Amino acid sequence: MSVALFLVGLAASLSANFVPHIPFESDEAMPWYAVDGDGDTGVCQTSGCIKAAEALKASIDPDADPCEDFFAFACGGWQKRNPIPKTDSQWNQFNVVERKLDIQLREIFEQVENTIEPEPVVWVKNFYQACMDIERREQLGVNPLLELLSSLGGWPIAQPSWSESEFDLLQTLGFVTRRTAVTPLVSVYVHLDRKNTSRSVVTVDQGSLVLPRAMLAQPAVYKKQLAAYAEWIVGTAKILGASAKREELLEQAKEIVQLESHLAELTAPSEDRRDAYRMYNSLSVRQLQKWTDTVESQGHKSVLQWAKLLKSVFQETNVEISSGERVLVREMEYILKLEALLQKTPRRTIANYLLWRVVKNLGRDTNAKMRHLSFSFDKIFSGVVEDQHLWVECVSRATSALPFAAGFQYVKKYFDTEAKTSALHMVHHIRKVFIERVGNLDWMDDETKLAAKEKAKAMTEFIGFPDWFTNSTALTNYYKGAIVGKDHFENIVSMTSHQIQKVFEKLRVLTDRNDWLTGPAVVNAYYNPLTNSITFPAGILQAPFFGKNALEALNYGSIGVIIGHEITHGFDDMGRQNDMNGNLVQWWTPETEYSYLEKALCIVDQYDHFRVPELDELLATKATMNGVNTQGENIADNGGLEQSFEAYQLFVSENGPEQKLPGLDYTPEQIFFIGYASVWCESSSPESLLHEVLSNPHSPHRHRVNGPLSNSLQFAKIWQCKTNSPMNPENKCQVW
Structure with a gap:
């Protein structure tokens, strides 16, 4: 989930009360989602635990052997209950949350304008309405596009x-x-x-x-x-x-x-x-x-x-x-x-x-004919059966065009602002564990360890939404010069140009290291190597990634691993090339760098041999992963899992063992790993999987689960997997 800036991937997207930073180690550190179930029974009976248990029971396939294929065990039930929608080529937990967020944004965009709303909020609603105005779009047809082409001499x-x-x-x-x-x-x-x-x-x-x-x-x-x-x-x-x-x-x-x-x-x-x-x-x-x-x-x-x-x-x-x-x-x-x-x-x-x-x-x-042609190609390219609903497309267009205007109302109406405080707790906790792990590495010399620790300490976090969201005037100033009218095509070109101009005019301006690069209404997270920062927008701080009144094991297994993943990106094969200020600097001693490269090569070779049999027929060969192209994400997956599990163990040592979930005969430690795997449950068409293997720096979700777990000694111990079983190979790889 690395950073994507505008024009490198730009297009690749609020609360009235700012939540102050509270250090995890403070007296106020008891998480807001702490379990308060019946300690006598050993089973958590909070509403959060009951909901989480039901979700996991529906996700698990009890007939699958967790030591043979943990993805099949943790996600087999989910896949049976979640066939790929006809309008999509893949369907996973991120898509589920994105669709929920789309529905929420649609409700916001279709609400009658409020006179006290900031002007950009009115604009994003107008943008959506213009996109949904089928009659006007059909009336204009392809003429706006032809006029644009004509200004360039024609196609x-x-x-x-x-x-x-x-x-x-x-x-x-x-x-x-x-x-x-x-x-x-x-x-x-x-x-x-x-x-x-x-x-x-x-x-x-x-x-x-x-x-x-x-x-x-x-x-x-x-x-x-x-x-x-x-x-x-x-x-x-x-x-x-x-x-x-x-x-x-x-x-x-x-x-x-x-x-x-x-x-x-x-x-x-x-x-x-x-x-x-x-x-x-x-x-x-x-x-x-x-x-x-x-x-x-x-x-x-x-x-x-x-x-x-x-x-x-x-x-x-x-x-x-x-x-x-x-x-x-x-x-x-x-x-x-x-x-x-x-x-x-x-x-x-x-x-x-x-x-x-x-x-x-x-x-x-432009019009329906052009959308249909695009869809006809997409059927072959990605395997979709039906075109995307127009409202979904228009929500996406509006959110991409005015991401902070869309996020302003989303955060105000749907975001639990306590999640921002809690996420800050977990970031500081897991970063502390990462720093301690660096200190215990036997392949790093003291000089490089010190630099790595300093970089981790200097890493900044963007959680939920920008601080300036408490000020509607700041939102209006952010979109100064933007123009949104009644014609969808013109709105697209106008707002794209506006976004590019904002980026290009930064050429003569000193870097603002507090500058958010993505709006809050996004189900994603990323690390920016040039600012040494991690970002967790409001959209991802919800179930199944994040939840209250449930086991900490689930939160550490889901959002905790994602936090560790993003922290580790600062030290993967690309992130490690930048120092604590994001500058391209060689801060590794030659001996430690050589040791690192050996460990990274282990990950590359391991993932290079992971099979993707679903593509054998399409490619007429035994398809495998690309270990080089995915190494950064794989290193981050493996590191994030180890750091978050260690952080969870530290939580238990400080707060006592957790209870079980109702109706599930698994220990909290086992629930940690089930929670981790269930986040990556996915169903994909062969065409979508092909595109993923060819272009995506992330491994397919099955390997994002089984790869890191097969490298984890803790996983093998807790699930009692025999040595040389598929999920407990003798040869393991680990960098961080």
Whole structure:
């Protein structure tokens, strides 16, 4: 669950009384969800315990052997009771909570406007209503999109009169970046300087792709998906006015797909993008141009003219970029390869691809025909049976466009603010355990241990919602300059542009380390290596991740492990490259770094061999995990589990043993592990699982359960799993 900033994944999203920080070790540390059941019976009878017991009984498959496959044991019942909805390609506990949150946000958005509401809250309601205004959207049809395309010279495949001489590649690329957040060919954004995180810097990176890189780079393996992709383009072109014969349209569509496949081949795979030093290349705009000009251009100027492109990207901000402006280039070789590719690719094909990316990104925000085409592709790509309900899509659009406006009312109406205090307790408790564990490591020298402890102590936390949510004026100021009207398409473009401008204008401003990057109404958590901070929005601080009046074992097994997971991200293969201030600094001694790499390699090799048999038929081979690409998340999963279980043991030693849950003959320690596993219960279509294995840095949920548990000595002991049983292999891996 690592951080995703805008343009790197931006788009990837309040209480009247601020809850003060209370140290876990204080006299007030008794958690608000503490059990107060009947101590004489040894069974907890609180409402929280009864509800938790019922949920776990429904989740467990008693016929499965916990020492053979703990995921099957803890989630077998859940899977039987939770088939994948027709509108989804996967269904898990996060999706369940997200759907609950969607319903709550829908209720907020459909409420009659209140005269005392802050203006941005009115705007987010208007945004949702415009999205739901089917009659107006059908009346406008694709005209707003056509007008946008026309301002860029038109989409060649759909416009017979397209003129190559009127196509300006750099102006178009800059426009789609600043107005639509689309980053084809090359990504240009503002990001914290990894070697000096007190400031931001212009950053240049390889472009984004529509399909997974592996899919585009292996067309022979993924013929079905690529054919469906081309058909999507053809169908869209027809709706937008293409008059050419189908054969000609299909030929152009294949050229678009082929260009994207070439781009995929040029990009560095995720496995090669884990070394921050390799991706830190500081140049001036002038030097970047000289680098680009080294590509043979047969007497012509390079296609990529950086001064012109950056001027276009920053056109709607108050920021001016000179030729001496310092930029960070993340993929130097990609720039050269891209320049060479652009020089030999027909301009019509380039224009077709650039404008297709705009059409693809905005098509669903026009009319029903365009949404249906998008869904037709998604059926093949992800395995969904029915298109998503419009209200769900509109809730998502509104929340993404004005995340803090949506979160303001959500927190006020639905968030239990005591959860913020409790989460702070657990963060400090588990971080204390992490620091103690570092002190006991036998593979770390004292110098590196001291630096690791200092980094953990310096880690800041963002819990629930921003402090300024108590001030409606601050919310209004946050959205200063935003425009929301009656037309959904225009709202999408306007608010996307507004968000980008806010990010780009941070270029000349010192870093605000108290700045929230995501709204509260999100079911997620993440670690930001550049600010050395962890974030737990209000949306995730609820059942099944977090609950009151139930066993502490469940809270430590669920949200506790997630907290430990995020803390460990500061010390995974990528997070460890940054110091306590988030700067790219080598703070490891050579000997300790070597020991770390050995331990990390154990995790990589272990997960590399985990099978994904559901994909055997799709891939015509024995499918396995990608241990390199998922190593950061796997290290965090394993570390979070160990830290949270140790923290729970410390809680028991200080507060006494807990009772059992009613109707479940498991010890609280066993409940800890069941609670951990049940958080990751999931059902997935083969298509969704394929996409996950190809692109997701997280392991599939089955392996997020069985992998860390099979490495845990405590798990094997508590569940009495025999040595060399599947859940207790003799060879185990552990870093933190």
